[in-house]
Amino acid sequence: MRVMFAVSDYLPHYFPMVPLGWALQAAGHEVRVVCAADQVSHVDSAGLTPVPILEDVDMLMWARIGHFAAARDGRVPADLDLPVVNPRTGEVLAGVEDFDLDGFMKTIRGPEAAKMGRRIDAMVDFAQRWSPDLVVYDLLHLDSVVPAKVTGVPAVCHLTGPVGTRETGYGLNFIPEHYSRAYDKHGVVERGTGLISHVIDICPASMAPPTDAVRLPVRYIPYNGPGSMPAWAARKPRRPRIAVMWSNTLSHLYGPGSFAVPAIVDALRDLDVEVVLTVNAEAAKTLGPLPQNVRLLEHCPVHLLLATADVLVHSGGAGATLTAVANGVPQLFVTFGAEYRANGRRLAATGAGLQVHGPGIDAETIRKSVLTLLEDPSYRDHAGRLRAELLDRPSPAALTGVLEELAAR
Amino acid sequence: MRVLFTSVDWTGHLYPMVPLGWALRAAGHEVRVLCSAGLAPAVNRTGLTPVPLLETSGVFQARMNNYLRARAGNHRTGLPPIHPVTGREMASLDEFDADTFTADAARLRQRWLRQRLGVLREVVNGWRPDLVVHDLSNVDGRVVAELADVPAVAHLWGLVADAEDDDRMDYRPEAIDASFGMFELRGRGAKVEYVIDPTPDSLEPPTRATRLRERFVPYNGTGSMAGWVLEARDRPRVCVVWGTSVTKVYGPRSFLVPRIVAALAGLPLDVVLAIDPGDVAGIGPLPENVRLLPRSPLHVLLRGCDAVVHNGAAGSAMTALAAGTPQLALSISDEQAGNGVRVARGGSGLQLSGPTSDLPEIRAAVQRLVEEPAFAAAAGRLAGENRGRPAPARLVGLLEKLAA
Numbered sequence: 017m018r019v020m021f022a023v024s025d026y027l028p029h030y031f032p033m034v035p036l037g038w039a040l041q042a043a044g045h046e047v048r049v050v051c052a053a054d055q056v057s058h059v060d061s062a063g064l065t066p067v068p069i070l071e072d073v074d075m076l077m078w079a080r081i082g083h084f085a086a087a088r089d090g091r092v093p094a095d096l097d098l099p100v101v102n103p104r105t106g107e108v109l110a111g112v113e114d115f116d117l118d119g120f121m122k123t124i125r126g127p128e129a130a131k132m133g134r135r136i137d138a139m140v141d142f143a144q145r146w147s148p149d150l151v152v153y154d155l156l157h158l159d160s161v162v163p164a165k166v167t168g169v170p171a172v173c174h175l176t177g178p179v180g181t182r183e184t185g186y187g188l189n190f191i192p193e194h195y196s197r198a199y200d201k202h203g204v205v206e207r208g209t210g211l212i213s214h215v216i217d218i219c220p221a222s223m224a225p226p227t228d229a230v231r232l233p234v235r236y237i238p239y240n241g242p243g244s245m246p247a248w249a250a251r252k253p254r255r256p257r258i259a260v261m262w263s264n265t266l267s268h269l270y271g272p273g274s275f276a277v278p279a280i281v282d283a284l285r286d287l288d289v290e291v292v293l294t295v296n297a298e299a300a301k302t303l304g305p306l307p308q309n310v311r312l313l314e315h316c317p318v319h320l321l322l323a324t325a326d327v328l329v330h331s332g333g334a335g336a337t338l339t340a341v342a343n344g345v346p347q348l349f350v351t352f353g354a355e356y357r358a359n360g361r362r363l364a365a366t367g368a369g370l371q372v373h374g375p376g377i378d379a380e381t382i383r384k385s386v387l388t389l390l391e392d393p394s395y396r397d398h399a400g401r402l403r404a405e406l407l408d409r410p411s412p413a414a415l416t417g418v419l420e421e422l423a424a425r
Numbered sequence: 426m427r428v429l430f431t432s433v434d435w436t437g438h439l440y441p442m443v444p445l446g447w448a449l450r451a452a453g454h455e456v457r458v459l460c461s462a463g464l465a466p467a468v469n470r471t472g473l474t475p476v477p478l479l480e481t482s483g484v485f486q487a488r489m490n491n492y493l494r495a496r497a498g499n500h501r502t503g504l505p506p507i508h509p510v511t512g513r514e515m516a517s518l519d520e521f522d523a524d525t526f527t528a529d530a531a532r533l534r535q536r537w538l539r540q541r542l543g544v545l546r547e548v549v550n551g552w553r554p555d556l557v558v559h560d561l562s563n564v565d566g567r568v569v570a571e572l573a574d575v576p577a578v579a580h581l582w583g584l585v586a587d588a589e590d591d592d593r594m595d596y597r598p599e600a601i602d603a604s605f606g607m608f609e610l611r612g613r614g615a616k617v618e619y620v621i622d623p624t625p626d627s628l629e630p631p632t633r634a635t636r637l638r639e640r641f642v643p644y645n646g647t648g649s650m651a652g653w654v655l656e657a658r659d660r661p662r663v664c665v666v667w668g669t670s671v672t673k674v675y676g677p678r679s680f681l682v683p684r685i686v687a688a689l690a691g692l693p694l695d696v697v698l699a700i701d702p703g704d705v706a707g708i709g710p711l712p713e714n715v716r717l718l719p720r721s722p723l724h725v726l727l728r729g730c731d732a733v734v735h736n737g738a739a740g741s742a743m744t745a746l747a748a749g750t751p752q753l754a755l756s757i758s759d760e761q762a763g764n765g766v767r768v769a770r771g772g773s774g775l776q777l778s779g780p781t782s783d784l785p786e787i788r789a790a791v792q793r794l795v796e797e798p799a800f801a802a803a804a805g806r807l808a809g810e811n812r813g814r815p816a817p818a819r820l821v822g823l824l825e826k827l828a829a
Contacts, residue, residue, distance in 0.1 A: 034472060035450060035451055038450055039448075042444050042445070042447040042448035042817045043816050043817075044817075044818075061647070062472045065648070065649065066649045145655040237451065242472075244477055247551075317474070413448065413452040413818055
């Protein structure tokens with residue numbers, strides 16, 4: 017069959033789809049990934065074929081707009097403790113009075129709406145020429161349902177982690193409120209969750225995301241991008257190995273105060289552990305001279321490193337969360353923002369890790385949390401149990417059979 | 426299970442194994458690809474994980490093998506010989522002193538062997554593979570299987586296998602890798618027991634091993650799907666594809682695209698060049714019916730084409746077979762000639778010796794492929810045979826049993 021993947025401009029959201037793309041290709045199906053030009057190299061480097069027919073969307077800007085609007089309207093929960101940032105530049109602001117959101121929206125609304133319409137038209141045009149049997153899309157790109165409806169084929173939403181499609185908490189609802197006029201033009205009457213019939217769920221059963229759609233569970237297979245592991249990282253050291261990862265996008269959303277790596281490095285400097293820091297070179301430069309027990313590791317997919325790690329400390333992204341689950345590694349979440357906090361809380365509820373509040377975090381709290389994860393064996397036991405739950409899910413190879421049946425109906 | 430793939434330095438040998446690598450990952454197994462640092466970026470782009478510990482040697486080794494064959498009077502390409510180290514054309518074979526070079530190399534051999542075995546042992550002890558899948562022409566996979574005492578499965582990259590009568594088609598490491606004897610394989614690596622064969626049923630090459638039939642799923646490297654592929658066409662479209670590895674081994678005169686362009690200029694055909702932009706400069710201004718396209722994987726392009734012209738490389742031949750596209754091989758090397766001949770026997774293609782064919786011959790061959798329906802019919806039949814073979818996903822269970 018021909019399967020059209022359609023992905024947003026936010027790479028971490030569609031990385032989990034890559035192993036399903038492999039599964040389909042390995043079964044002899046054709047897969048094409050409809051995307052924006054700025055995603056071509058990522059899709060290309062994952063062994064999949066990009067179809068770059070979409071104009072780029074600045075997802076970070078839209079995320080900042082959403083957060084700013086919520087702050088201005090008083091809808092942001094106070095306990096998130098987040099600063100307000102300039103939606104256009106990402107610069108931290110003293111308050112919502114410092115940016116004219118309405119004025120800004122007046123300038124971009126028209127052009128952006130027209131762009132979204134053109135993106136939908138391009139997807140419909142491609143689907144009509146290429147005739148996919150199935151569409152699989154990233155939740156941040158719900159518009160992908162339109163070409164599926166126009167050509168009369170099923171559309172399946174591929175989730176990224178513990179956040180689902182029936183969420184009421186602030187910042188966890190990725191279903192858009194506004195829809196392009198192109199929906200009417202193409203005869204699509206459904207809106208919101210009415211557009212979502214099936215979801216692919218990659219979480220272990222204990223963390224299943226809430227949804228009203230038909231759930232297609234699958235085992236998460238870690239794919240973290242290209243890279244390889246140097247020999248030293250493949251060897252388990254004598255001391256416990258603490259892997260540290262940090263999202264590249266956080267500081268674009270919440271300002272430089274949300275880069276907590278210095279506090280993490282500080283927290284661990286006097287412990288008898290080896291810290292492996294997987295931040296990119298730019299971020300590493302800002303850290304200054306590193307303590308003796310810290311090693312930098314670039315261009316290594318975190319999945320490879322976690323095979324020899326005892327704890328993962330990270331900012332709460334779903335990819336990091338599930339990669340640690342897949343490896344049975346206990347994790348410490350230092351979270352900024354609602355989505356990452358939710359990931360952390362949901363994982364912590366299973367006993368496989370701890371979540372701490374990012375804003376204002378101090379080294380002592382981090383140190384105590386890491387020591388707890390190292391010294392209390394229950395965390396590793398629960399992490400092992402979660403991993404077993406994940407292994408119990410059908411593999412992407414098995415999901416391929418389910419999708420074949422769905423497309424054949 | 427943990428499956429270690431091993432490949433020689435050519436993407437043409439790596440790519441046919443990639444869909445099986447995906448199949449194993451998709452079934453939840455761990456996969457690593459042992460390769461040279463030179464091949465690691467290509468491995469990365471497939472989505473698989475490279476272990477870049479081998480030395481890059483492919484180009485030198487290929488040139489050296491060609492030189493030795495030329496010295497033995499077996500060199501048939503019609504091109505001047507290429508200096509194994511510098512890559513420049515030689516006016517005479519005497520310009521390279523192979524004997525001194527080989528004597529010097531012998532002193533380094535023991536050191537090389539120790540170092541190589543050290544690398545392979547580190548992989549075995551550190552990662553503990555349960556199974557090895559190796560390109561047929563690669564020796565490292567067989568050494569790893571021997572050191573780890575696990576099964577090894579050879580993967581064909583095209584239309585040649587391990588029991589060829591014609592020694593010009595013998596690409597086993599026993600025949601082409603000077604280091605083979607040094608490993609003294611006696612256990613799991615001593616002989617090839619299993620061969621994964623992705624060729625169409627009618628073209629299966631001879632093997633002494635147990636043949637594991639596989640559907641060829643084309644993977645041709647990176648590139649986007651170009652829009653024109655889906656457009657209706659008002660005249661036949663011919664795609665010209667030319668890999669760059671051949672030029673490195675056989676020299677600049679083996680780049681035949683300018684002659685192909687000249688041969689097809691003015692014909693009532695749409696000709697698309699799917700080649701590296703860096704290579705285009707040498708062609709000069711393009712005729713009206715010839716266009717250069719941005720890089721796109723061959724299997725994606727062929728959907729919008731009626732015939733393909735290539736240099737006989739296995740990847741191009743196999744991709745055209747899977748796509749059901751009639752093909753012309755303008756071959757350079759012995760293997761490429763052999764591929765072209767084998768495809769021609771199946772009825773879906775023609776083969777000419779690239780350097781010695783003239784423009785009218787090339788033109789006539791392409792016209793036949795486009796005008797005579799027998800080629801398309803045979804191509805369709807062979808593509809059907811391919812589709813009837815088990816997809817890589819269906820081999821996973823078999824490999825699990827082997828490794829158990």
